[in-house]
Amino acid sequence: MTTIVTAPEGFKSLKKGVIYYLLQTTVRKERVLLVAFHEHPMKRSAERQRNATLHVLSRHDFEQGLNVDARGHGPALVLTIKDGAMPPWLQDIEGRDLDAEPAMLKANGKSQRSPRDEVVDRLVRIRPAIDAMDVIFTADHPDIELNKFARKSLPTQTHETRFRLWFYLYLVFDRRMWVLLPPRFRCGRWDRLSPLYEHSLLGRPSEEYGCKYKHRTTPDMIKKIVDGFRKHAKSAGTLGAVIPVILRREFGCKRRKLPNGDSETYHPDGLPFPSPDKFYYYLYKIIGRDEVKRVLLGDVRMRNEYQPNMGKIMDGLYYVGERAHMDAAQVLERPKSYLSDTHLPPLKKVELVDAVVGKTLGVGFSLGGEDADAYKMALFCAVIPKPEFGRLMGIKIDEDDWPSVGLPSSLVADRGPGGSMAVRRELDKWVVVSEGTPSYQPKSNATVESKHARSHRKLGAPEYRLSNLTVIELMQREIFQTVRKNRSDDVSRRAPDRAVVEDKVSSPNDLYRYMVKRGRSSLLDVSFADAVRSFLKPVELHAQDGMLWFRGHRYLVPESHYRTLGAAIVRYTEKTALKGYVIPLVPLFAWVEFGGELIELAATGHEYDDALPATDIEAEQIAKARSKMATRQKRSVVAERVGEQEDFKLQTGKEWFSGQTRRGRPKDRTPEKRDEVKRLKQTA
Structure with missing residues (x-):
């Protein structure tokens, strides 16, 4: 002491x-x-x-x-x-x-x-x-x-x-x-600008130009260095590029050629200007090395590469569904068209990931670019049982492979379609808190960003991958991939110690069951009808030939509604539209509002084609093709009738429609007519 x-x-x-x-x-x-x-x-x-x-x-x-x-x-x-x-x-x-x-x-x-x-x-x-x-x-x-x-x-x-x-x-x-x-x-912390040393030349003497070849750095020069950096750094991009800009625009320096072919910087009036090393020294000393990096690299890159770890996103969260993160990513392969051998725009996959257990609660899809319907599809997937979701997507999913059901209490999405009013409006019905992350800062949404598939850049010419799967088949494959991740991803680091030791928790599914078993769940229950009305795409279905049609797809009325909806459809005309809902890109099922009830309809194909691999977008193209062919066929029928009449006259010498029209009934029972008919039959 x-x-x-x-x-x-x-x-x-x-x-x-x-x-x-x-x-x-x-x-x-x-x-x-x-x-x-x-x-x-x-x-x-x-x-x-x-x-x-x-x-x-x-x-x-x-x-x-x-x-x-x-x-x-x-x-x-x-x-x-x-x-x-x-x-x-x-x-x-x-x-x-x-x-x-x-x-x-x-x-x-x-x-x-x-x-x-x-x-x-x-x-x-x-x-x-x-x-x-x-x-x-x-x-x-x-x-x-x-x-x-x-x-x-x-x-x-x-x-x-x-x-x-x-x-x-x-x-x-x-x-x-x-x-x-x-x-x-x-050592070295003394004030170089003190008047005590104003007549001294600091630094190592120049071996090439002599010990007195230099100017002493003044406060005015330092101010120009700092102000010039703040003014020109962002446009220059690098410290090596901004120094010449400051020398030219702030100090008025120019370049001249030397007899030996080299170039040097000089001032036309012989005024002092700093050397490159002085730029580094005073910028790092006054502004700070970290601030110089931040100005040159930008806030996002500075935070991603140089900011120390501020903790986990799940810190302060204790319940499943207390907060979830949504984001969209592009599927690496481009889907194949159902109509031809061409390939369609890339498929976007939206994932809804829980912040506590790291489990994907729901998925949604869009074609070409991400949209609000894809995010709402992910919410629909989250609130219904996953075997039911698999049935609607044309695949089989076991309850144990994807056990989560419910809507998270809080959602975090970027400032894209996931944070649009179309999505927020539906979340407000259940008082779900929705937050937005800063633009171009994926680290703020790391929970779901880490779930995206990674692509490895290769040297050489750019290339992309084409898939032999159609849009729906590619969606089904991505769903299977999500099921696999929920079963196999390692969450041992985020799981509580007791869960790892006693319950052997290792996957998101295991951790989800562990939390729910102990009542630590904030997921909200949503009925299937409310989920359809809130999160699926509203459309209009038209009646024709006793069935309902949407974009070329035919939907049959179930037997239990033959006397209600089925009878009404028979009376409807093509201009009559019924309000309904469909899953984006997936035409297998539709739901129609009738008499205050939500009725599920199944799509049907031709008798010789029981598969429905076309999306609603492709089905619309098929419907347009059918309409175009029908119009062409009408013109063809007229031409064929003209042709048959011309051929008949050419070969018989008579008109197609010849003779006369009389009133009354024809007399077929006369003896002369019966005798002629008898002779014709005998000849045949």
């Missing part, structure tokens, strides 16, 4: 504003020894001179100064006990474990000695005085006794002032050897 003594208003020989350190209390001499450490700047030099002065008080005066005086005033001396204190010039490294720092063992300078070697050398020099400190403290003049030891010190004689300083430092600060460390870590 180090005892610090101060005299707020001065006391005896102790001055106000000076910090003293308690060194020794000698009983034989009835006195108290105090030490003050001083650091003075040297004239015309950045070096600082350090020394220690010894102060003596009688023990009676010292104890009197610690007590309250007769007038009731406070004590004249104030004692402060501090653990691990360091000398004033070493306070910047106070609390650091210098024994564990490699820099303390690294040799530097011409002496090839490490800082630890210097400390040990100083300790060796004062060791004889430490062993004889009782004799020194009982002497009438301890400083004189220390000077004698300084002159006898080994391996060489030591300066008396330095010897006394090291001796007092070692004893005052708990005999810790690192208090003897020279403060060389403060």
Whole structure:
């Protein structure tokens, strides 16, 4: 422990504003020894001179100064006990474990000695005085006794002032050897712009142009460097590109050719301008290295690559469905068209991922670009049982493979279609809190961004992948991939310790069951009818031939509604439209509003084609093709009738429609007619 003594208003020989350190209390001499450490700047030099002065008080005066005086005033001396204190010039490294720092063992300078070697050398020099400190403290003049030891010190004689300083430092600060460390870590921190050095040329002399070839950096030059960087850095992009811009536009410099073919920068009026190294030095010193990087690289890249870890996104969340993240990504392969061998625009996949368990709660799809319908499809997938979702998508999904059902209590999406009013309006019905992430900052939505498929860039010409799967088949494949990730992704790091040890939790599905089993779920229940009305795409279905049609797809009325919806459709015309809902891109099922009831309809194909691989977009193209062919066929029928009449006249010489029309009924029972018919039959 180090005892610090101060005299707020001065006391005896102790001055106000000076910090003293308690060194020794000698009983034989009835006195108290105090030490003050001083650091003075040297004239015309950045070096600082350090020394220690010894102060003596009688023990009676010292104890009197610690007590309250007769007038009731406070004590004249104030004692402060501090653990691990360091000398004033070493306070910047106070609390650091210098024994564990490699820099303390690294040799530097011409002496090839490490800082630890210097400390040990100083300790060796004062060791004889430490062993004889009782004799020194009982002497009438301890400083004189220390000077004698300084002159006898080994391996060489030591300066008396330095010897006394090291001796007092070692004893005052708990005999810790690192208090003897020279403060060389403060080298270079002196003010280069001080008027004390205004006539000095700083830095290493130029070997090529001479020791006096340079201009001294002035505050005005530094201001131009900093202001020029803030003005031109973003447009230049790099530090190497912005320096020439500042030299030309802020300092007025130009370029000229030298006789040897090299180029150099100069000022037409001979005014001073900084060298490139001075740009780096003052920008890093005044603006800061991190701020320079931020201006040049941008906030997003700076945060992604250089910002320290601020914690996990799931910190502060304890329930499944307490918060989920939505985002869309492009499927790596382009789907094949159902109509031809061409390929369609890329398929976008929307994933809704829970922030706590890392499980995908729902998926949605769109073609070409992401839209609000794809995000609403992902919400629809999340709120219905997954075997039912698989049936609607034409595949089979087991309950155990995807057990989650419900709407999250809070949603986070980017500022794209996922955060549009079309999506927020439906979420407001269940008071679901929706948040938006900053633009172009995927790190803010890392929970779902980490779920996206990764593509590896290859050197050479650009290339892309074409799939042999149609849009619906590619959607089905992506759903199977989501099921696999929910079964196999590693969530052991985000799972509680008890879940890993006792329940062997390793996958998102395992962690979901663990949380739900303990009642830690915030998922909201939504009925199937409400899910259809809120999250599926509203459309109009038209009646024709006793069936309902949408974009070329035919939907049959189930038997249970033959007498209601089926009978009504028969009476409807093609212009009659019924309000309905469909899953985007998927034509397998539709739901129609009739009589306040939501009725599910199944799409049907031709008798010889039971598969429905076309999306609603492709079905619309098929319907247009049917209409075009029907129009062409009408024109063809007229032409064929004209042709048959011409052929008939050419071969028979008579018109197609010849003869006359009479009133009444024909008389087929006359004897003449019966005889002619009999003869014709016999001939046949």
